[in-house]
Amino acid sequence: MAGMKKIISLLAALFIVLLFSFSVCADTGVSYTYDYWKNVKESPAAFGLEQVVDASNLNGASFGSVDDVCASADGRLFVADKTAGRIYVFDDSGNLLQSIKAIKSSDGKIVINKDGSQLILNGCEGLFMDEETDELYIANTGSMQVVVLDGNDYTFKRVFGKPENMTGTTEFKPSKVAVDHSGRIYLVVQSSYEGIIELNKDGSFSRYFGVNTPKVNLVDYFWKSIASDKQKQKMSKIYAPAFNNVAIDGEGFVMAVTYDSAAEDSVFRLNSGGKNVLREEGNIPVVGDIRSYDSTQSQFVDIAVTDYGTYAVIDKSKGRIFLYNFDGELLNVFGGMGDLKGEFKNPTSIAWLGDKLAVSDGTLNAVYIFAPTDFGKAILKGNEAYYYGRWDEALGYFKEAIRLNANYEPAYSAIGKNYLMKNEYRQAMYYFKLGNNRIFYSKAFNGYRNIVLKKYFYIPAGIMLLLIIGIIYSEVRFFQEKRRYYR
Amino acid sequence: MNEQAKEKISYYKTSLFHPFYAFYEIRFRKKGSLKIAFVLMCLFGILQCAAYQYTGFVMNKNPVHEMNSVSIFLTYAGGVVLFTISNWAVTTLFNGKGGMGDIFTVVCYSLTPLIALDLIVVIASNFVIIEEVMILQAIHGIALVYFIFLAMAGLCTIHEYSLKENIISILATFIAAAIIIFIGVLFFTMIEKMAGFIWLVVEEAMRKL
The missing domain is CATH 2.120.10.30 (TolB, C-terminal domain)
Structure with missing residues (x-):
């Protein structure tokens, strides 16, 4: 009886191994x-x-x-x-x-x-x-x-x-x-x-x-x-x-x-x-x-x-x-x-x-x-949607592609492009970095930098203003001293 | 800080803008400092590591995830040392008057513009887009030209060379450096082979005994 069980379990194991090997063969x-x-x-x-x-x-x-x-x-x-x-x-x-x-x-x-x-x-x-x-x-x-x-x-x-x-x-x-x-x-x-x-x-x-x-x-x-x-x-x-x-x-x-x-x-x-x-x-x-x-x-x-x-x-x-x-x-x-x-x-x-x-x-x-395959469908449909300008749809497909392959640079880059089209620069920069797309990263960064500069414009502007005031002040002082000297 | 150290630092500053005068003083009146030179060399190596990792993404094409800071540091700092040794070896044959310490001092002092301007480039590169990369490359180019000018002026002065002699000696230096590297590699492969052989003999003996 014990021997029979052994044989059955062995056969089952063999079957599983065969099944597994066939499923591997399917991907040539x-x-x-x-x-x-x-x-x-x-x-x-x-x-x-x-x-x-x-x-x-x-x-x-x-x-x-x-x-x-x-x-x-x-x-x-x-x-x-x-x-x-x-x-x-x-x-x-x-x-x-x-x-x-x-x-x-x-x-x-x-x-x-x-x-x-x-x-x-x-x-x-x-x-x-x-x-x-x-x-x-x-x-x-x-x-x-x-x-x-x-x-x-x-x-x-x-x-x-x-x-x-x-x-x-x-x-x-x-x-x-x-x-x-x-x-x-x-x-x-x-x-x-x-x-x-x-x-x-x-x-x-x-x-x-x-x-x-x-x-x-x-x-x-x-x-x-x-x-x-x-x-x-x-x-x-x-x-x-x-x-x-x-x-x-x-x-x-x-x-x-x-x-x-x-x-x-x-x-x-x-x-x-x-x-x-x-x-x-x-x-x-x-x-x-x-x-x-x-x-x-x-x-x-x-x-x-x-x-x-x-x-x-x-x-x-x-x-x-x-x-x-x-x-x-x-x-x-x-x-x-x-x-x-x-x-x-x-x-x-x-x-x-x-x-x-x-x-x-x-x-x-x-x-x-x-x-x-599922992966293939995601990238094909994603590229199709992107080509015809359906950003949101493309985004979904490329996220699916990333889920199936986290090392996939083209999809990161494509997601970044979709965010860039929607002017979401921070997100776009994050994905372009993962996708190693420097040209588009630069575009997204340009947009982001403009926003930051506009928001904090008073800082460089204030510094410049102080500098100008300082120069004028020192010039005035200089001429006052000069006048006093010649008087 | 004593007077002597202050004077040496002041000569280091002078060397950046009046290289012929300052390097003359350094060579013939012992105003150079090997300590400053060594610090500069280390700074140069550290800066190259920083440049590899912290240059902005737009300009940085290095695979940062597989960075090896030790090898980068040794490449650049070792490059300076290798240049010093091979230049000394060559100029002794070519009637150069400078000693090893003089050469090292000159080369490291001349690295200053490269260190300073490249530091600016590394920091600024985090705030530029592709269209502005050109400006930073220009700054880097200026730093490089300045470095070469200082090094040439310094080497001319300490060896008492004319410009032509100096260029020839530098070309010969590179050939000498290549030979040194070749012999070094040869030496280490031989040692490796020998160690392998001895290990094999030991292994064989241990099996037999």
Whole structure:
């Protein structure tokens, strides 16, 4: 009987241990942020794996590869398969709605290309869902064209080949595509040094867009400065690094990433002149990992932007997802390479699926759907409320974030900003100090100092007055003495 | 306070505004005081600790929570001592006339503007916003320039150097200081290795016996 009890209690203990270990497995990889001094600070993960969309969701077929994901506002998930040349459409619970290969017109007929061949998807690498016109843009890389489908029944609308007026040496092989609010089409050609191709709404060539400056190497600069013209000709030219992916943010700016290690920046928010106007107001620059044991740079393959400017970039070298808000403050880093469910082998793209994140992996041929944790919800909603100016609401969310992670500088800083907006300077200063935000601390302190100065103005004013009276008095005395002396 | 001490203090004051004259008197008529110099060096070290911790938040980028006041004090006070030793070592070779005490006195006396103005900067930094930080940085810059001027003037005078010779000797001083640090580190690593080895032998012997 005693032995039986022992076995039962042992089994119970084992069960508890197993339960515990599973709950640990659910949070994949490490999650962290950086503090002001660039130390790694552990943090709860903002996102946890919710669902996996892989070959088992395809009703018997299988992925050739998974190269791009995008989502529509109503929760449909589009997956581009370059190897098979197909687009798969899933609903929000991962059921396959449609698989697109040959393009049909709205009356059910086969669409014919200009050269007489049938229009089919061939090595398609990029997707973009334009919510305003309800159109699905497909970068049909293998056939060097951009195909536009109806967003609901996926029937043919338009196709763009290489524009006749296109200049430059870049091959027209669109790999990634994005469309801004006024219908301009931005195409990324991998390894093009001329920039992003911008097309007008009608598909004619507009310009090369975006400046991606290479890093300046002091040694090269020295040799170039003393070399003769002939020597310079023989030297290898430094080309501008290529952009690797594009997205459109809520205000219609083009956001781009590059993983070329020769590039000066890795995340871009391009204004209409093509200059990088990304806000980097956080305590650390927007470069991904700052300290890494093997001193490799983060390599961003894709960027996903919400309407309120919070963006997620995915690093293909370490499989980490970096979450930044519109000010460029690092909110959270999560994910990683590995063999566990939810870990990556070769992440290829990332997209927002409402509040969730869809991340595709090109080797595992799967799309992971990550849902925000309580912590993630707090920081996302907090940033959204702050972006739209709902201070009180934002304050509640950020306080919740602090409750879950007391080491979280961005939330302290955000709470401080909310108090600053309400002119509560003392509170704001307290939180900015905790958030290590010196610029905003200075703003709050300026307000506070003005109040104190106004309140106690009579003290410096009185001292000044006494000083003036004293000087006048001594002068008067001096002249009186002088007069007495000469008399 | 006796007459001699009063005179020494008055020469310390003079050295701040008439360095060539005062340092000449200090070197050749023994008007310098090592006690004042030592106090100044300690004040300098303490001020650096205070600056690390009490500089206003807007200007203070140090991780105050992991401050080590002993190491800060030793870094700055030790820096003064190291400069004195290596400058003496170099100038003896370069026909410098000043002794170790003279060099120490000159360097510590010259620290006075740095101590005084940086104290103002530390206090004032608690009442400024980012736009006004520049003013405090300018004050700090003035203090630094004043310090360098006093030290150069003093070293020139006590070693009987021209300005050019003095600059060369100071550059050589820095090289000498680097060599001293290198040898020091080397020495301590060797001692550590040796102690480790002896400890290993003792441990081995204790197991065997």
